[in-house]
Amino acid sequence: MLNLERLRALHAVAETGSVAAAARDLHVTPSGISQQLNKLEREVGVPLLAPQGRGVRLTEAGWVLARRTGEVLSVLAQAEAEIASLQSEVTGRLRVGALVSPSRTVLPRAIAEIKQNHPRLEITFHEGESEELLPALIRRDLDIVVVDSWSTAPVELPDGISFIPVHDDVAVVALPASHPLADNKIVALSDLSDQAWATWTPGTDFHAFTVRMLRAQGFDPRIEYEVAEFPAQVEFVAQGLAVALIPRLAKVVPPEGVRMLDTIPPLGRSIYLAWRTDSDRPAVRAAVEALRRQFDALDGQPLNP
Structure with missing residues (x-):
């Protein structure tokens, strides 16, 4: 043997x-x-x-x-x-992974709900990016993950993975209120080719997405501020130093002097829950239901005050 x-x-x-x-x-x-x-x-x-x-x-x-x-x-x-599944009580260990945006909004509430309903379930959480979370799921380092798939760069979900869409998100552009286009309802990204940009650090999914998306509009973005938090990026925008792409799911409340506008082309993405098909145990099912409820509870309030 x-x-x-x-x-x-x-x-x-x-x-x-x-x-x-x-x-x-x-x-x-x-x-x-x-x-x-x-x-x-x-x-x-x-x-x-x-x-x-x-x-x-x-x-x-x-x-x-x-x-x-x-x-x-x-x-x-x-x-x-x-x-x-034969046990009447959900116990054991549940390892959850998620993207940055829902980690700030949905995940804390979902995990609190799971803990309240199943107090004997041990839960750990890891924040990461889709390119990191999916391999960790396949390796069995995580049990359930929240990942995204941009319309301009769809994610490939591997065999043996079950998944469901739970939320449609969109990225908007943050402009200083003094910007000539700030009073528009919608902005063409190609009109921002001469701007300095704030985005995530190189090597992250969102940095790569930003560069790829803006290159598709005909220009290489001049990224001058590499900041690993959406709220911090918006602060650079508030000072008139840069513009930035911000997902609505990040729930960033813009400070005074910042406008959040829809873009041409629209930058949509789908948010998925994913877990291994062979690991459909009660703890995973409890996480799926809690996460679905919390995503359903998201409101659609606009980002501009």
Whole structure:
């Protein structure tokens, strides 16, 4: 009988692409992963890894075993979900991940609701971006995530993931009240090609989205202020230093001297809940229902005072 923990180490290497990354995901040392893999190779009697540059790659036998291990882990997760469903009380651990915008608005209320209804359920929360949250969900580091999909850059949801749309959002442009276009009801992004911009730091999804979207309007944005919070970006706008794209879901209350306007083209996105299909246990179902209720409760108040 093959050792499950050793199989899990091989599967992690296949999923992450390296021993070091697998070690981080499994919260062990790289040498610990290597030892597990060496023992696994001796158990199966064939090489599972081969050198590749400074790292390793899976052999054909390694890929076969890693793929079958993924199937085993999926079956075990289904078994855990079925057993949990037999319990009258929702207990255990629930690991939730979400984007920045709903993390400031929906998630605290949803988690409070879950805790109130299921006090014995342990809940942890991680804030991140779709490109980070979905891999963490696939690796089983998270149980349910809130991700987005922009109309201009749709997200690809992988196989084995269940999802439902829960909210339609839109990004608006924040302009200083003194800007010549600030009194308009709608602004063409192409008319802002000469402006300084405030947005998130390079490497984040929203920074990439901003650059990609504005390039599609015919110009490279002059990003002078890289700030990792939407309210902080709006403060730069209030001082007349920049303009910025802000999702309405962020619920940023504009300070005096800032106008929030719809854009041409419109910048819409869908917000999804996603979880592993093989992990449809009561705790996940409770989270889905609470999050759906909290998203349904969002009001549509305009951002301009």
